[in-house]
Amino acid sequence: MLTCALSIFAIVALIAMELAMQSQLSWHKSGLPFFYKFNIDPDTKLPLFWDPVNGSFYALPFLYGTLVTSLIALVIAVPLAIGLAIFLTEMCPRVLRGPLSFFTELLAAIPSVVYGLWAVFVLVPLLREHVNPAFMAIFNNPTMVKLFGWTHLVGDDGLFGGVNLGLGLMAAGVILSIMILPIIASLTREVMSAVPNSQREAALALGATRWEMIRIAVLRNARIGIVGSIILGLGRALGETMAVAMVIGNSAEIHRSLLSTGHSMASVIANEFSEATSDMHRSALIEIGLALFLVTILVNACARLLVWAVTRGAPAQVH
Amino acid sequence: MKPGKQLSKARSAYRSATDHIATGLAILATILVVAPLVTIFFYLIYKGASSLNLAFFTQIPKPEGEEGGGMANSIIGSGVLLGIASVLGIPIGIGGGIYLAEFGRGTRLANAIRFTADVLNGVPSIVMGIAAYSLVVVPMHHFSAFAGGVALGIMMIPTVTRTTEEMLLMVPHSIREAALGLGVPNWRSVLEITLKTASPGVITGCMLAFARVAGETAPLIFTALGNQFWSVNLNREIAALPLQIYIYALSPYDDQHRLAWAGALVLIALIVLAVSLVRYVASRGILKGAS
Amino acid sequence: MGVGIEVTNLNAWYGTNHTLQDINLPIPANHATALIGPSGCGKSTFVRCLNRMHETNPIAKVTGSVKIGEMDIYADGSPVEIRRRVGMVFQRPNPFPTMSIYDNVCSGLKLNGFRNRRVLDEIVERSLRDAALWDEVKDDLKKKSGASLSGGQQQRMCIARALAVDPEVLLMDEPASALDPVSTSKIEDLIFQLKTQYTIVIVTHNMQQAARVAEKTGFFLNGRMVEFDSTHKIFTNPSDKRTEDYITGRFG
Numbered sequence A: 001m002l003t004c005a006l007s008i009f010a011i012v013a014l015i016a017m018e019l020a021m022q023s024q025l026s027w028h029k030s031g032l033p034f035f036y037k038f039n040i041d042p043d044t045k046l047p048l049f050w051d052p053v054n055g056s057f058y059a060l061p062f063l064y065g066t067l068v069t070s071l072i073a074l075v076i077a078v079p080l081a082i083g084l085a086i087f088l089t090e091m092c093p094r095v096l097r098g099p100l101s102f103f104t105e106l107l108a109a110i111p112s113v114v115y116g117l118w119a120v121f122v123l124v125p126l127l128r129e130h131v132n133p134a135f136m137a138i139f140n141n142p143t144m145v146k147l148f149g150w151t152h153l154v155g156d157d158g159l160f161g162g163v164n165l166g167l168g169l170m171a172a173g174v175i176l177s178i179m180i181l182p183i184i185a186s187l188t189r190e191v192m193s194a195v196p197n198s199q200r201e202a203a204l205a206l207g208a209t210r211w212e213m214i215r216i217a218v219l220r221n222a223r224i225g226i227v228g229s230i231i232l233g234l235g236r237a238l239g240e241t242m243a244v245a246m247v248i249g250n251s252a253e254i255h256r257s258l259l260s261t262g263h264s265m266a267s268v269i270a271n272e273f274s275e276a277t278s279d280m281h282r283s284a285l286i287e288i289g290l291a292l293f294l295v296t297i298l299v300n301a302c303a304r305l306l307v308w309a310v311t312r313g314a315p316a317q318v319h
Numbered sequence B: 001m002k003p004g005k006q007l008s009k010a011r012s013a014y015r016s017a018t019d020h021i022a023t024g025l026a027i028l029a030t031i032l033v034v035a036p037l038v039t040i041f042f043y044l045i046y047k048g049a050s051s052l053n054l055a056f057f058t059q060i061p062k063p064e065g066e067e068g069g070g071m072a073n074s075i076i077g078s079g080v081l082l083g084i085a086s087v088l089g090i091p092i093g094i095g096g097g098i099y100l101a102e103f104g105r106g107t108r109l110a111n112a113i114r115f116t117a118d119v120l121n122g123v124p125s126i127v128m129g130i131a132a133y134s135l136v137v138v139p140m141h142h143f144s145a146f147a148g149g150v151a152l153g154i155m156m157i158p159t160v161t162r163t164t165e166e167m168l169l170m171v172p173h174s175i176r177e178a179a180l181g182l183g184v185p186n187w188r189s190v191l192e193i194t195l196k197t198a199s200p201g202v203i204t205g206c207m208l209a210f211a212r213v214a215g216e217t218a219p220l221i222f223t224a225l226g227n228q229f230w231s232v233n234l235n236r237e238i239a240a241l242p243l244q245i246y247i248y249a250l251s252p253y254d255d256q257h258r259l260a261w262a263g264a265l266v267l268i269a270l271i272v273l274a275v276s277l278v279r280y281v282a283s284r285g286i287l288k289g290a291s
Numbered sequence C: 001m002g003v004g005i006e007v008t009n010l011n012a013w014y015g016t017n018h019t020l021q022d023i024n025l026p027i028p029a030n031h032a033t034a035l036i037g038p039s040g041c042g043k044s045t046f047v048r049c050l051n052r053m054h055e056t057n058p059i060a061k062v063t064g065s066v067k068i069g070e071m072d073i074y075a076d077g078s079p080v081e082i083r084r085r086v087g088m089v090f091q092r093p094n095p096f097p098t099m100s101i102y103d104n105v106c107s108g109l110k111l112n113g114f115r116n117r118r119v120l121d122e123i124v125e126r127s128l129r130d131a132a133l134w135d136e137v138k139d140d141l142k143k144k145s146g147a148s149l150s151g152g153q154q155q156r157m158c159i160a161r162a163l164a165v166d167p168e169v170l171l172m173d174e175p176a177s178a179l180d181p182v183s184t185s186k187i188e189d190l191i192f193q194l195k196t197q198y199t200i201v202i203v204t205h206n207m208q209q210a211a212r213v214a215e216k217t218g219f220f221l222n223g224r225m226v227e228f229d230s231t232h233k234i235f236t237n238p239s240d241k242r243t244e245d246y247i248t249g250r251f252g
Helices: A002-022 A024-030 A060-091 A094-109 A112-139 A142-151 A169-193 A197-205 A210-239 A242-247 A265-275 A279-311 B009-051 B054-058 B072-103 B108-121 B125-140 B145-169 B173-181 B186-214 B241-249 B254-283 C043-050 C079-085 C101-105 C107-111 C117-130 C151-164 C181-194 C207-213 C231-236 C241-247
Strands: C005-014 C017-027 C032-036 C060-068 C086-089 C169-173 C199-203 C216-221 C224-230
Touching: A002 A024, A002 A279, A002 B072, A002 B108, A002 B125, A002 B145, A024 A279, A060 A094, A060 A169, A060 A210, A060 A265, A060 B009, A094 A169, A094 B009, A094 B186, A094 B254, A112 A169, A112 A242, A112 B009, A112 B241, A112 B254, A169 A210, A169 A242, A169 A279, A169 B009, A197 A210, A210 A265, A210 A279, A210 B009, A210 B125, A210 C107, A242 A265, A242 B241, A265 A279, A265 B125, A279 B108, A279 B125, B009 B254, B009 C079, B054 B072, B072 B108, B072 B145, B072 B186, B072 B241, B108 B145, B125 B145, B145 B186, B173 B186, B186 B254, B241 B254, C005 C043, C017 C043, C017 C224, C032 C043, C032 C207, C043 C060, C043 C169, C043 C199, C079 C086, C086 C151, C101 C107, C101 C117, C101 C151, C107 C117, C107 C151, C117 C151, C151 C169, C151 C181, C181 C199, C181 C207, C199 C207, C207 C231, C216 C231, C216 C241, C224 C231, C224 C241, C231 C241
Parallel strands: C032 C199, C032 C216, C086 C169, C169 C199
Antiparallel strands: C005 C017, C005 C060, C216 C224
């Protein structure tokens, strides 16, 4: 039994070792600048990061894509998830609680590729035809450009500039937010439920309204755990592969616009690995995988520690 | 200076207003979350159901552009992969879970293992795929079903460990004490009595891990690779359901899209079954020894 | 100054369980009134009806009238308002663990819009003095968290927190039952001081405690109020046999 349990450590070590070994080739060639350097394309005079043709590989676009899509996902998912959790724990009629929490658990378990399928055929057209044009109308409006053009967030080189394909960073961010919502919501619910009722009564007995009670007795007490669940959601967003690969548009470039296509660290590996043109190409992809591995381990470890601190080591729900 | 006996009207109105706004926002958030998710769920079921037919389960895909065909080979292929994964993942996972729940409970080692298992569960599956690629595909010099099975198996271990542990922990202490009181040495009593009591939970926990891993695509992309034809050869590439869904989703042919929806429905059905069973077992107190 | 409480035909339910039946009770202002009775007799439920805390439970129901001063708390006024005027101290101290002692005590004040630093400082000091805690914590007000104090100190801080919003009535639900004898006697001394300013209703399991601190005592049994009279009379010459049986320890 003990050996079985110790296999967990063995797995981690094994993965780390294999990844490190296979990325040696790329690491030897580029070292740490792998993550931030770039060449200049002689034809277009624009930065060139990922060049399988000439065997030159720099990973900055994928870090950018991962960060931007994860950020979009968090911005959308966190307020909604916390609002949902507050509703479920403090305001929801008993009858609804069971079905809603069951439904949340179901959604957290649906495979990435199924979400991706839905995203390709429903979300992307929705974004392309209705949502993005609405944002573009607001952001690229001539008055907005005149007033805020200096921030480079509006207009044609702003957040919603350029071509609207539907695919791109925005689509990936939105599908990610849908995918991480159930996790953040159910964990937040768990830490909020762990706050003892005596705290709620203390606030109410002082003459607090329900919202004030939630604010000072529940949210305040659970805040560390809530931060933990948000970080856990971030961890999932960082590593999501298939759904992102299906809608992010697959390009190794950096653009300010959220409508632009790109790649995340996970999606570029999924997309290019089986057709990698050279050992160096493959090694570079594996190096990205190693970075992803380390980052997600770090993020997940922090998150688990925070959640554990609040629920005091009670075995967390397996997600 | 004492606070006035009457709350100032303005302050009172403000507090009441914030209370109502907060309630409104929480309800709004709930609707904004539940409505789209419900629609997604039922849309998937609808599209999948309208695409399913008998051929789906019995035929292999027709050449591109031709109508009809099914994903039978993907289903079989997934079955093979999951079989390998289960052989690797379930015994080790259950063993680990037994250790965590029965022998190591409270020890720092057990805590470290549990923590690591949870963290591992959060590692992207594509990383597992790369590890399996490096471990199996590279030495063998070709892709294979075996490699895919190993990747999935590695993924199952931390999940099964944790669900087994949780199910075992639900068995009330009184049952263990009864066994010890009968003079049975510890490891024997654990295996025979506790495990037996918890077995519905452990089994459904394995089912849950199985269902989750059944939907994983990323690790298979460069291990099992996928296959257009019937194949159960462990030594060669093999088709898998989620992999095919991925490929078909991105293809230009409507008929292949149809197959993708049907395949998605099969996966969802599996997930719903597994999650429902786990909840049922955990809530009915079956584990408490009640029959 | 405290106000009197007039309870008329109070009935309370938990779901289908008829926990309180036809309670009629005049609680005098600026006195301490003790409520005694065996476990489960409804005295805690009764007290929670006085500040509308009973109804926070979704299956709870209340009928009847409770007039605090001039106001019928179930007919006029919102629960929020009532609970500011009627403070409550619970059986187990429940300080807010993420707040300092200072923030704990003025938490109720901040809800009511008090922002002025000087005013808050004054009220916090006054409340902690009234709760006989000031000398022990005056140097650590903002440094220590509310939960880092000992059990007895925590309870006195909760009393200070309740007093800070200047209630007219103070409800105490077995406030010393979770505490050691030294803390208990400190709290009893406190009640002596407090009843000159507030109307106090104290639920207690401990008959000696009731005898020590309260002028009036009510005996509850199975959801009914059996007898309500001066403490002296209840404990030396009760009118009802059931009261006598309880006092002499025949049950409960």
